[in-house]
Amino acid sequence: MTVSNQMMKGLLDGAILGLIAQGETYGYEILEKLKEKDFPEISDGSIYPVLLRLGKKGYVSTQMKKSDTGGPKRKYYSITGSGLEELEIFRNKWTYLNRGMNNLMRSVEDAE
Amino acid sequence: MLSKKSEKFLLSLRIELMARGKSDTEVEELEEELRDHLTEAEARGKSVDSVTGGSVKSYIRSISEELSLEPGIKKKGVQLIFYIFGLFTIPSLLSGQFELSTSLIIYYLLVILFMGYGSLYVMKEMIVKYGDSRRTYVYTVSYGVLIFAGMVGGQFIIRSYPGLVFYEGTPYLNFIIGLSLLGVFLLITLFMKRWFFAVLLLLLSAPELIARFATDGASPMSDDYLLISGIILILVNLTITGILLYMNRKEDKKSET
Numbered sequence: 078m079t080v081s082n083q084m085m086k087g088l089l090d091g092a093i094l095g096l097i098a099q100g101e102t103y104g105y106e107i108l109e110k111l112k113e114k115d116f117p118e119i120s121d122g123s124i125y126p127v128l129l130r131l132g133k134k135g136y137v138s139t140q141m142k143k144s145d146t147g148g149p150k151r152k153y154y155s156i157t158g159s160g161l162e163e164l165e166i167f168r169n170k171w172t173y174l175n176r177g178m179n180n181l182m183r184s185v186e187d188a189e
Numbered sequence: 190m191l192s193k194k195s196e197k198f199l200l201s202l203r204i205e206l207m208a209r210g211k212s213d214t215e216v217e218e219l220e221e222e223l224r225d226h227l228t229e230a231e232a233r234g235k236s237v238d239s240v241t242g243g244s245v246k247s248y249i250r251s252i253s254e255e256l257s258l259e260p261g262i263k264k265k266g267v268q269l270i271f272y273i274f275g276l277f278t279i280p281s282l283l284s285g286q287f288e289l290s291t292s293l294i295i296y297y298l299l300v301i302l303f304m305g306y307g308s309l310y311v312m313k314e315m316i317v318k319y320g321d322s323r324r325t326y327v328y329t330v331s332y333g334v335l336i337f338a339g340m341v342g343g344q345f346i347i348r349s350y351p352g353l354v355f356y357e358g359t360p361y362l363n364f365i366i367g368l369s370l371l372g373v374f375l376l377i378t379l380f381m382k383r384w385f386f387a388v389l390l391l392l393l394s395a396p397e398l399i400a401r402f403a404t405d406g407a408s409p410m411s412d413d414y415l416l417i418s419g420i421i422l423i424l425v426n427l428t429i430t431g432i433l434l435y436m437n438r439k440e441d442k443k444s445e446t
Contacts, residue, residue, distance in 0.1 A: 104222055105229045121230060122240035122248050125222065129215075129255035141221070149224040 136160030282367025285360025
């Protein structure tokens with residue numbers, strides 16, 4: 078896996094956790110919201126391994142609900158206490174990383 | 190209603206993940222979730238490729254890493270080998286003609302490899318490749334027929350070329366050992382609530398047991414013994430087929446609700 082792919086994988090976990098923190102939601106809605114926010118390089122299926130990972134770590138809880146329209150059952154995600162803690166850690170790290178990377182990339186541009 | 194391509198993808202996903210020993214509950218939940226996603230995606234004019242990114246295999250691999258293994262899968266695997274061993278050995282011991290030789294050991298290993306692992310592999314590959322189609326059934330049944338023919342041929346080879354013989358008991362001793370093992374296996378299978386294996390073992394042992402008692406201990410090569418065990422064997426086959434059909438229908442009804 079390339080460095081940029083690894084970076085995207087890590088960021089997607091934080092982004093999805095951030096979306097679930099805004100209220101109970103489900104897979105397709107998460108994807109739509111990510112696209113609305115212009116989250117880059119996202120394919121429809123890539124969110125499900127992340128959701129499984131977040132569930133395993135106990136950051137999100139899930140509930141299966143019957144569909145109102147007679148379609149298949151839908152799995153809804155909510156954030157847990159440990160998920161909120163992890164999100165806070167992610168946000169702090171992201172703020173520092175973002176600042177540091179911007180400074181670094183500016184210096185790269187200056188050198189060019 | 191999902192498109193055929195999406196249904197095939199979901200089926201491939203389920204089979205592949207189950208073949209990798211992933212937890213049934215997790216696989217079912219994931220399938221439901223992807224079904225919901227695909228229903229919504231197709232309603233908006235997207236195809237299954239939007240989920241898999243074009244490669245079903247690599248998507249399954251990526252999602253498989255996040256799923257847990259079915260609890261106790263290794264233990265179940267060892268148990269299955271133990272049951273298969275019982276199913277093959279006990280009826281043979283009861284007939285009094287059991288002989289432990291190098292050919293028999295090789296035969297058992299090949300049966301486990303081709304009938305156990307091989308059947309699962311062929312079925313999985315066919316379903317992944319052709320989905321729930323006639324071709325899948327034809328290839329899988331053909332493989333089954335081939336294995337059955339191989340097993341029958343194998344029995345002839347064992348009798349003609351036994352190789353090194355480690356154990357050769359008298360018919361009476363074999364019968365006593367077989368009867369004791371039958372008791373032990375039945376107790377274990379019933380204790381572990383493996384009803385299917387208990388019934389299967391009883392049915393497979395029935396031709397030898399009934400023929401022996403009905404002929405008052407006549408030789409397994411005598412006409413009466415062969416006739417009775419042959420008739421019971423046919424009845425057993427019909428019963429096993431009936432049980433499998435009943436279980437299949439029950440499973441279908443369960444998945445419909």
